Amino acid sequence: MAGALPARAVRRDVGRTDRRGRPLRVVGLHPGPRLIHPLQPCPIVPGTTAHGSLPRAGGEAPRPPPAAPPPPAGPAPPPTASAESSGEAEADPREVARAIVLRQLSASAKSRRQLEDKLADRNVPEDVAREVLDRFEEVNLVDDRAYAGMFVRSRAETRRLSRSALRRELAQRGITGEIADEALEQRSDDDELRDAHVLVRKKLPAAVDPSDRKERDRLTRRLVSMLGRKGYPPGLAFAVVKEELGALESSAEEFASEESAGDEFAGDEFSTGGFPGDGFSGDEYAAGRSTVGGRDRPDPDGAHVWDTP
Structure with a gap:
C-alpha cells in the first residue's frame, strides 16, 4: 500500500518512549524512524489517526471523543401576557x-x-x-348612619362649615334623607353663629381706620365672601361682619382716646405747677433752674437736676 511504513520500522519503534515516558511517533517512509520532540506539532501521516497514533489491530477505528454534557436546566420562562390575562379572568x-x-x-x-x-x-x-x-x-x-355622624362632627370642628355646606358634602357621598337629617341635628343655630364669629375674627386685621370708608367696604366684601363659601347665608354673614368690624373700631377709638388723655395729663402737670412738693415750677424746670431757699440756682451743665435740701 502506498504511503505505508515499512514493517521493520514499525516493529522497531513499538514501545519506545522519550525521557518522560511518552511514546514516540513515527514520521516519514524511511527505514529508520525520525524522532519528533514532544512539544513540536506532528503532521498527520497516512495510515495514522488525527492524534498521530497508529490504528488498532484488526482495523478497528478509534472511538470518538465523549459528547459534551447538556446545559443545566434554568428557571422556567415567565408567563406570557395571554397566560396572565387568563389567570386574572379565572380569579374569583x-x-x-x-x-x-x-x-x-x-x-x-x-x-x-x-x-x-x-x-x-x-x-x-x-x-x-x-x-x-x-x-x-x-x-x-x-354603616352610612355612623359615617354621617362622624363626618358632620369632624367637618364642623376642623372647617366650621354650616349645615347647608355639610348637607351638600353628605349628598356627594350618597347620604341623603333621614340619615343626613339625623346627622345634621348635631348642629344648632347658636353653633353656626359662634363659628361664624370665630371665622371672621381670624381674618380681621389688627386695626381698622374708621375714617377710611373704602377700606372698610373692601374688608366687608372679603369677609362676607369667605363666610358664603362655607355655606353661611348672606344675611347672617353681613350681620356677623358688621358686628365684628364695629367692635374692632370701637376698641381702636377707646385706645386712641386713652392715649390722648394720658398726653394731656402729662402736659398739664409740667406746664403749670410741676410735681407737688418739688420746690420749683414747670416753667423753671423747663428753663433749667430751680429755687432753693428763695434763691434761683441755675444749672451749670444744663441738666435738669432735682435739688434736695
Whole structure:
C-alpha cells in the first residue's frame, strides 16, 4: 500500500518512549524512524489517526471523543401576557371585590356610595359589588348612619362649615334623607353663629381706620365672601361682619382716646405747677433752674437736676 511504513520500522519503534515516558511517533517512509520532540506539532501521516497514533489491530477505528454534557436546566420562562390575562379572568370576582373594600376601609372610613364607585372603577360586576357590600353591612363594617355622624362632627370642628355646606358634602357621598337629617341635628343655630364669629375674627386685621370708608367696604366684601363659601347665608354673614368690624373700631377709638388723655395729663402737670412738693415750677424746670431757699440756682451743665435740701 502506498504511503505505508515499512514493517521493520514499525516493529522497531513499538514501545519506545522519550525521557518522560511518552511514546514516540513515527514520521516519514524511511527505514529508520525520525524522532519528533514532544512539544513540536506532528503532521498527520497516512495510515495514522488525527492524534498521530497508529490504528488498532484488526482495523478497528478509534472511538470518538465523549459528547459534551447538556446545559443545566434554568428557571422556567415567565408567563406570557395571554397566560396572565387568563389567570386574572379565572380569579374569583367576589374575592377581588372583598380585597378592594378591605383596602379602602383600612385607609379611612367611607360610605357605601364611595365603595361602589371604587368597585366600578376596578370593573367589578354590579351584582357582585352589591352582594359583597351587603355582607359588609351585615357585619357593621359599612354603616352610612355612623359615617354621617362622624363626618358632620369632624367637618364642623376642623372647617366650621354650616349645615347647608355639610348637607351638600353628605349628598356627594350618597347620604341623603333621614340619615343626613339625623346627622345634621348635631348642629344648632347658636353653633353656626359662634363659628361664624370665630371665622371672621381670624381674618380681621389688627386695626381698622374708621375714617377710611373704602377700606372698610373692601374688608366687608372679603369677609362676607369667605363666610358664603362655607355655606353661611348672606344675611347672617353681613350681620356677623358688621358686628365684628364695629367692635374692632370701637376698641381702636377707646385706645386712641386713652392715649390722648394720658398726653394731656402729662402736659398739664409740667406746664403749670410741676410735681407737688418739688420746690420749683414747670416753667423753671423747663428753663433749667430751680429755687432753693428763695434763691434761683441755675444749672451749670444744663441738666435738669432735682435739688434736695
